[in-house]
Amino acid sequence: MGRSPCCCHDAGVKKGPWTEEEDRALVEHIQRRGGNVGSWRGLPKASGLNRCGKSCRLRWTNYLRPDIKRGNFTDDEERLIISLHAALGNKWSTIATHLEGRTDNEIKNYWNTHIRKKLLRAGVDPVTHQQLPPDHGHLDGTSSSATSLLPESLLWAAAAATLGVGLDAGALMQAQLLQQLLHAIGSNNDTANLIANLAAANAMLNSTSSTLPNLLLQGQMNMLSTGANYLQPGYLCNISSFAEQDVVQQRLNTTACPGTSSSSAAEQADQFGDTFVPRDVAPAVEEFAGLLEPMMDLPGLCSMESSDSFWKDILEDSYRF
DNA sequence: AAGGGAGCCAACCGCGTCCAT
DNA sequence: TATGGACGCGGTTGGCTCCCT
Numbered sequence: 001m002g003r004s005p006c007c008c009h010d011a012g013v014k015k016g017p018w019t020e021e022e023d024r025a026l027v028e029h030i031q032r033r034g035g036n037v038g039s040w041r042g043l044p045k046a047s048g049l050n051r052c053g054k055s056c057r058l059r060w061t062n063y064l065r066p067d068i069k070r071g072n073f074t075d076d077e078e079r080l081i082i083s084l085h086a087a088l089g090n091k092w093s094t095i096a097t098h099l100e101g102r103t104d105n106e107i108k109n110y111w112n113t114h115i116r117k118k119l120l121r122a123g124v125d126p127v128t129h130q131q132l133p134p135d136h137g138h139l140d141g142t143s144s145s146a147t148s149l150l151p152e153s154l155l156w157a158a159a160a161a162t163l164g165v166g167l168d169a170g171a172l173m174q175a176q177l178l179q180q181l182l183h184a185i186g187s188n189n190d191t192a193n194l195i196a197n198l199a200a201a202n203a204m205l206n207s208t209s210s211t212l213p214n215l216l217l218q219g220q221m222n223m224l225s226t227g228a229n230y231l232q233p234g235y236l237c238n239i240s241s242f243a244e245q246d247v248v249q250q251r252l253n254t255t256a257c258p259g260t261s262s263s264s265a266a267e268q269a270d271q272f273g274d275t276f277v278p279r280d281v282a283p284a285v286e287e288f289a290g291l292l293e294p295m296m297d298l299p300g301l302c303s304m305e306s307s308d309s310f311w312k313d314i315l316e317d318s319y320r321f
Numbered sequence: 322a323a324g325g326g327a328g329c330c331a332a333c334c335g336c337g338t339c340c341a342t
Numbered sequence: 343t344a345t346g347g348a349c350g351c352g353g354t355t356g357g358c359t360c361c362c363t
Binding site for chain 3: 016017039040041053054057061090091092093104105108
């Protein structure tokens with residue numbers, strides 16, 4: 001399967017920055033064809049451009065396409081990129097499909113020039129998304145308490161290992177969303193981290209690419225609280241509206257004294273009934289439960305008896321909260 | 322004002338994959 | 343099944359701009 005010589009190697013084919021005339025010629029040509037490019041290889045000749053077809057494709061997809069979003073990345077977009085990168089790695093084109101109007105090249109550049117440095121400053125390895133060793137030179141000399149409280153790398157690695165093969169990116173996003181929520185839950189006494197992680201989770205929920213309705217989150221948390229039973233139910237109440245300011249405040253008040261909640265854990269667990277999962281979304285919740293079912297197999301990945309077992313760590317951390 | 326370093330980003334390069342034959 | 347053309351992707355480069363000295 002030999003690689004065909006690219007037309008870019010032809011003598012006389014123009015390289016480098018595109019001129020306005022070239023842009024106009026490319027756009028007009030594609031518009032004349034009703035947006036249907038056809039063959040990129042044949043495009044330069046058909047449009048009268050002295051460019052390689054590859055170069056034309058790149059110019060169109062990265063710059064001239066009408067649906068490209070201009071301007072700075074929003075905080076929500078940034079968090080979504082980080083979450084997706086944690087789940088997918090350097091799959092820029094896949095990540096780009098989750099951000100409307102953003103190109104893979106743009107995301108890749110933004111990652112390399114902004115996010116990467118930001119993560120390093122926060123003491124997070126931008127490749128593995130794990131906490132860097134304490135002796136790593138943080139620019140601000142601090143580390144994120146939320147990220148250090150939960151065994152996130154284990155959680156995510158196990159979740160990814162379990163979900164990654166059989167499920168699509170939407171399911172992966174849901175697993176990552178769960179991670180964000182666990183972060184939020186784990187960020188006791190750290191309002192900034194709590195809100196940041198809730199916002200990240202909320203951004204994922206509101207993402208146009210999210211494959212599941214927001215309400216399904218309730219099903220997810222219900223399953224986790226009753227099925228896996230590794231988090232105290234009190235923390236999970238009404239989690240879908242968690243990011244609302246008043247609820248955040250309520251959460252902060254509650255977590256200030258975790259043991260002094262007015263209602264018992266059992267009473268709070270009851271709230272996961274019809275109150276929080278309305279009957280009209282029950283079929284959707286069921287569907288989502290099916291998607292997340294592989295996560296229920298997570299304990300099987302490592303022994304409960306093992307001293308470094310995954311679930312044991314989770315349990316210990318959750319009870320500490 | 323000028324020079325140099327750093328940051329940014331559009332564009333290029335080459336490999337992997339898909340698909341038609 | 344093998345082959346080769348075409349496309350798409352991720353890594354890299356190079357030139358422009360900004361900022362600092």
